[in-house]
Amino acid sequence: MAVAVAGAGAPAAIDWEVPEQVGLWSDAWRRFRRNKVAVIGLCLVGILVLDAIASALLSTTGHYLWADPFKQDVNNIFAGSSAAHPFGQDELGRDVFARVLKGAEISMQIGLLTQLIILVIGGLVGLTAGYFGGWVDNLLMRFTDVMYAFPDLLFIIVVVAAMGRSLLSIFVAISVVNWVNLARLIRGQVLQLREKEFVEGARASGSTPLKIILKHLLPNSLGPIIVSLTFGIPQAIFLEAVLSYLGAGLPPPTPSWGVMTHDGYDAISADPVLVIFPAIAIAITMLSFTFIGDGLRDALDPRMRK
């Protein structure tokens, strides 16, 4: 606060300097913007999302962002970079650039949609287990014990093998394995918040459990949930890629980055460049999301608020 003297002789007017009202989100956004690496990550992800949406929309009308990612050209296998094919052509003469562009579509679908499923399942179970305890809580903890005994990747491979190698089964497999972590996180948050005064106050003033959960518990644990989901995106993209690389994920000729690394690595002595483009695409995508996650964690951490 500052005391301003408005002119000599005149009665001193007190000018209370009111601090600018800063909400949670604008404050978080301000701190996020200050983290340059996170902003770069956000820009890269923006480009990838645009690429994914554009190629998805164009493919419904039979057009392509660059070229047909499936068209083979057996006279020009392993052809190097040219104006028509900036990343060259693969072992079947397909345009590598077109396939890398199309690959973003699958990776973004996997990354974002799995987190949506995980949010719904993990959120419901976590909130119920944390707020009411009881058999839901018990079941969640027992389920966690079994899941922790089963390394993620191995379980996902078995589930995908059982359901057949398709995009849908990869969605299901990744979601089934990863919702547990989010549910446990939310459960922990709710257990902590449940005993806080403002929740007790809401309960005392007659709020229904549903209202307490939606209006008090969920908004207050939103920060860690968002951070966890953001880190879940590169994890899901990695799982699809590694599954497809191992030959246990999407079947060829799907233009997924994982499938491309699988085919490219088989041909690595003929043309080492083929494996590099999808590998770099996976690495950049995962790095970008990790940067955003780091930025969000610092921005949403209440201890870091100004």
Next chain:
Amino acid sequence: MGAPSRGGALLQVQRFLGSRGGHLAFYVFKRVLWLVPVLFFVILVTFVLAHAAPGGPWDRNGGRELSDAVRKAKDIKYGLDKPFWEQFVIYVGNVIHFDFGTSLQSEGIDVKDRIFTGWKYTAQIGLLAFLFIVPVGIGTGVIAALRQNTWVDYVVLALSTAGAAVPNFVVGFFLVILLAIIPYKFTGGNFALPVSGPPADDAWFGIDIHYLMPVLTLAFLPIAYIGRLTRSSTLETLRQDYVRTAWAKGLPERKVVIGHVLKNSLIPVVTALGPLFAILVTGSVVVESVFQIPGVGKMFIDSIGARDYPVILGLVIQFALIVAIANLIVDILYVVIDPRIRLE
């Protein structure tokens, strides 16, 4: 004075259970007992999923398909003709007697023997990676924390962020290109590090240059993980009052770091060694496929593809056991090294 009254056996047991060691023993007993239902469910889930997968162990992809009569005979020989639940009950009964059946792919070979041969390679690579991960991860983490906000810290942070975000098979590709393909092309085929295959028989303890790339690939992510964790926990410890006291006493840096800081900052790192085992197990699947090593990781992928049910189940059971035992050991270590931790 005579001998102290020894009390009844029951009293001694009570006294033992009341002591810290007794609590620990009871806790370990509970955890080991709890493993039984967990393992049962792991077997149940894997059994159902593996058998639900389309196709069967007698399919010959690309080759000449077996006739129906042969398939039927093989089904009967391996009990695959029985109803599903009967097969499950028989399998669980056999597992209790440590009988994991024989492989359907390499017929007649005991699953235990197969897994054991695979472990020869996986254990060597895993152990080498572990011996590399722990000192390098902890070392870089501590140095980065002690030199916070200098270029050393920034380099470690950048590398550990990249290490945590870049998938291990991508790391493997880049190593292959950098250490094998580029040298091969530049020396006209005279020099390149070997990429694939098991090591030569006359290698020292079976360790030779073949393992360089797999071990580096396997160690990349865990080093980043351990390094980041060590850095943040060391930074936290450096801010504690007793560390300031140690500095104020005029102790040399070496003594402060080793005697006061590391003793406490490494506690969270020890708990991370449990997840590290799960990471190494998962990593072995990827690394062994990239470098064509006939270890248990590659065996898992191959047996999934071949629908070799006994091998799949055997591998899953031992992976689950390893992860559970590693976590248990870490939890015990945690209690032993940190007297503040109490058991539930």
